[in-house]
Amino acid sequence: MRLFTDDSSSITDPFLRRAWILARNGLGTTSPNPMVGCVLVQGTEIVGEGWHERAGGPHAEAIALRDAGSAARGATVYVTLEPCAHHGRTPPCVDALIESEVARIVIGMPDPSIVASGGAERLSAAGIEVIFADDPAPFAALNRGWLMHVRESRPWITVKLALTLDARIAAGPGVRTRISGPGAHAVTMRLRAASDAVVIGARTAIADDPALTVRDSAGAPASRQPLRVVLTRRTDPDGCSLFGDGHGQTAVLMPDGCGRAAPAGARAIEYDSAGGVTAAMRALAAEGIAHVMVEPGQTLFTALWDEGLVDELVLVHAGGVGGEGWTGSYTGSDGGPELALRTRMKAVEAEVVGDDAITVWTRKTQE
Ligand SMILES: NC(=O)c1ccc[n+]([C@@H]2O[C@H](COP(=O)([O-])OP(=O)(O)OC[C@H]3O[C@@H](n4cnc5c(N)ncnc54)[C@H](OP(=O)(O)O)[C@@H]3O)[C@@H](O)[C@H]2O)c1
Numbered sequence: 001m002r003l004f005t006d007d008s009s010s011i012t013d014p015f016l017r018r019a020w021i022l023a024r025n026g027l028g029t030t031s032p033n034p035m036v037g038c039v040l041v042q043g044t045e046i047v048g049e050g051w052h053e054r055a056g057g058p059h060a061e062a063i064a065l066r067d068a069g070s071a072a073r074g075a076t077v078y079v080t081l082e083p084c085a086h087h088g089r090t091p092p093c094v095d096a097l098i099e100s101e102v103a104r105i106v107i108g109m110p111d112p113s114i115v116a117s118g119g120a121e122r123l124s125a126a127g128i129e130v131i132f133a134d135d136p137a138p139f140a141a142l143n144r145g146w147l148m149h150v151r152e153s154r155p156w157i158t159v160k161l162a163l164t165l166d167a168r169i170a171a172g173p174g175v176r177t178r179i180s181g182p183g184a185h186a187v188t189m190r191l192r193a194a195s196d197a198v199v200i201g202a203r204t205a206i207a208d209d210p211a212l213t214v215r216d217s218a219g220a221p222a223s224r225q226p227l228r229v230v231l232t233r234r235t236d237p238d239g240c241s242l243f244g245d246g247h248g249q250t251a252v253l254m255p256d257g258c259g260r261a262a263p264a265g266a267r268a269i270e271y272d273s274a275g276g277v278t279a280a281m282r283a284l285a286a287e288g289i290a291h292v293m294v295e296p297g298q299t300l301f302t303a304l305w306d307e308g309l310v311d312e313l314v315l316v317h318a319g320g321v322g323g324e325g326w327t328g329s330y331t332g333s334d335g336g337p338e339l340a341l342r343t344r345m346k347a348v349e350a351e352v353v354g355d356d357a358i359t360v361w362t363r364k365t366q367e
Pocket of ligand 1: 007019160162163169170171172173174175176177179183186200201202203205207208231232233234235236276277295296297298299301303
């Protein structure tokens with residue numbers, strides 16, 4: 001999903017667009033389920049609406065059918081994702097649609113998951129006209145975390161880095177350094193709020209001692225907080241404030257069999273350290289986490305880049321220079337981030353925020 005532009009603007013059908021906007025109400029709360037929105041229409045009038053709010057709760061179609069009541073009969077259904085055909089924690093949506101005797105269904109994108117797919121065929125077989133949207137891209141963008149979770153068994157990974165004009169990230173190894181201004185801080189809060197988990201390396205946890213919470217402009221914590229995760233191999237992050245501040249849950253990703261306990265106030269999520277950061281991310285996916293935001297230092301960014309884990313890169317460009325002795329963003333051998341950025345990623349958005357500039361990059365192959 002875009003950070004500064006409206007992804008739904010390319011959806012030409014107004015009811016399908018409305019369904020997309022409803023679906024987005026579930027941002028940050030539906031994982032490991034997808035965000036789904038549904039609208040029922042009679043003629044040109046909306047007679048029912050719904051969206052999926054959280055895993056285990058009713059699906060968008062069930063809520064919209066209940067909202068429409070008897071007006072569902074003969075209606076056209078607009079839904080962002082192919083209705084499920086399986087018994088999960090709730091009954092199959094296709095059964096409810098068939099029983100309600102809707103006439104037609106317009107679907108944003110097919111369901112690629114093996115367990116839930118097949119809904120369109122079942123609806124067709126029951127005599128309901130099924131139409132798929134010409135362009136599934138905005139619907140896939142809405143659920144990029146869920147799609148990554150389904151296809152690759154790992155979360156979608158958004159990486160945020162604040163850089164000086166000479167591409168430095170800190171005044172020196174392990175030195176806490178404020179690089180960007182208040183506008184960029186607000187963007188960081190939005191990125192965190194849209195994620196299931198926010199991940200930092202243990203060395204950043206120790207150097208910066210961040211709260212990693214979502215806060216409003218007055219500093220008040222939001223009611224929903226993403227899981228705060230510290231990634232470690234050997235470094236012990238015990239004593240960092242986030243484990244004891246009571247603002248949402250915390251976890252430490254630690255190598256399996258390392259023999260250490262998680263700090264008080266945090267739970268341990270174990271991963272196979274031979275599998276690198278990829279294994280750590282898969283361990284998060286196994287916890288139902290579909291969208292991760294990483295705020296890495298040099299070591300973690302290098303590992304993410306070299307393991308091909310940067311799905312989206314949000315660069316905050318601040319207007320000062322660090323100079324000699326300051327820490328850069330990358331120490332690997334991929335030709336340096338600038339060269340590799342040109343070959344691997346492309347810029348999709350740019351915005352001036354306060355005194356800083358923000359550029360957003362995604363993989364060339366993703367779009
Ligand atoms: N400007 C920015 O956007 C920004 C953002 C964050 C941090 N920073 C700065 O970056 C500095 C810290 O950076 P850093 O390079 O020392 O550490 P880092 O990148 O924050 O953290 C790396 C951590 O990840 C852990 N890790 C686990 N598995 C790993 C793997 N496979 N590969 C690499 N790391 C793995 C390491 O654990 P072990 O230690 O146990 O090996 C290490 O603690 C601080 O000065 C901080 O202020 C700047």
